[in-house]
């Protein structure tokens with residue numbers, strides 16, 4: 001289901017003029033703090049009215065200034081997940097989940113409560129009150145409640161920001177399942193590279209209220225000018241198939257015949273995985289290394305070298321597994337005589353890939 005936005009509005013001195021068109025799936029609105037992500041998602045939700053423009057989901061026009069269409073928020077058939085879960089404290093988990101569902105006309109109750117409870121692992125929590133839930137559990141209930149309103153588009157505004165790392169890891173797979181199993185289109189605000197790498201079907205980059213790029217997770221995360229935390233979070237996204245579980249705790253992935261060893265991934269063999277590999281975790285070598293503890297050695301060819309403002313340089317190489325990025329010093333570029341078209345080996349420790357950077361890919 002395509003998603004088209006072309007709107008302009010002012011909020012105080014802030015001006016948003018955003019235009020993009022994406023074919024559906026999970027779209028991440030990505031940008032630095034203050035770039036206008038929440039403003040844009042609120043305009044889609046109908047909480048702010050633009051001065052002019054158009055917002056369309058599939059065939060449904062939510063807003064069109066020329067035709068005088070401006071559906072009120074409650075008629076837009078959207079689910080909204082906020083940073084904090086915002087559950088009703090006096091209601092049980094089950095009552096919270098069914099809150100919006102109850103008000104839907106019978107013909108619109110397309111989301112099956114049992115399926116959503118199962119998908120989000122909420123079965124054991126149904127009789128509890130929000131005060132008896134962890135932050136991650138609360139957020140799962142909030143996601144369930146939004147899904148049970150049978151939305152045509154799910155809006156999520158930094159839904160993981162209030163959670164610690166362990167809870168983030170708990171929630172991320174559920175968004176993958178919403179994307180891959182329920183196939184509900186999602187507009188997801190984030191400034192975290194891991195969330196972009198794992199979740200995004202498409203990324204819309206916002207900067208000072210303007211869309212500066214619409215692209216793939218891999219394309220956006222490889223650009224230090226775009227990634228909010230700068231070069232520290234720049235990297236590549238690899239798509240690989242889970243091939244073998246080894247008895248020593250490693251999982252073997254394959255990409256076009258290339259082997260990749262990572263800490264155990266508890267998924268069925270054959271699952272297609274997405275991995276974010278940070279550029280600073282890659283070492284380059286002119287020769288295939290011997291006697292090295294790192295398990296992953298990927299042959300490639302250098303396609304670009306970008307010098308940074310400091311002592312660093314970003315080297316892009318094409319491997320059988322797709323483009324990879326390595327962040328090295330400019331001194332190493334000189335010492336190793338790195339240049340475009342040169343054959344090179346990229347070396348990566350198995351443990352370099354953090355659990356939050358490994359997800360599934362059902363696209």
Ligand SMILES: Nc1ncnc2c1ncn2[C@@H]1O[C@H](COP(=O)(O)OP(=O)(O)OP(=O)(O)O)[C@@H](O)[C@H]1O
Nearest residue numbers: 011012013014031032033034035036037038039040
């Ligand atoms: N009601 C308002 N009146 C005036 N200015 C506002 C209002 N709401 C937001 N702004 C300004 O609009 C700009 C964009 O804010 P917005 O919340 O959309 O950014 P964001 O990209 O979501 O940021 P963050 O990642 O920090 O949440 C900011 O400069 C903010 O100060």
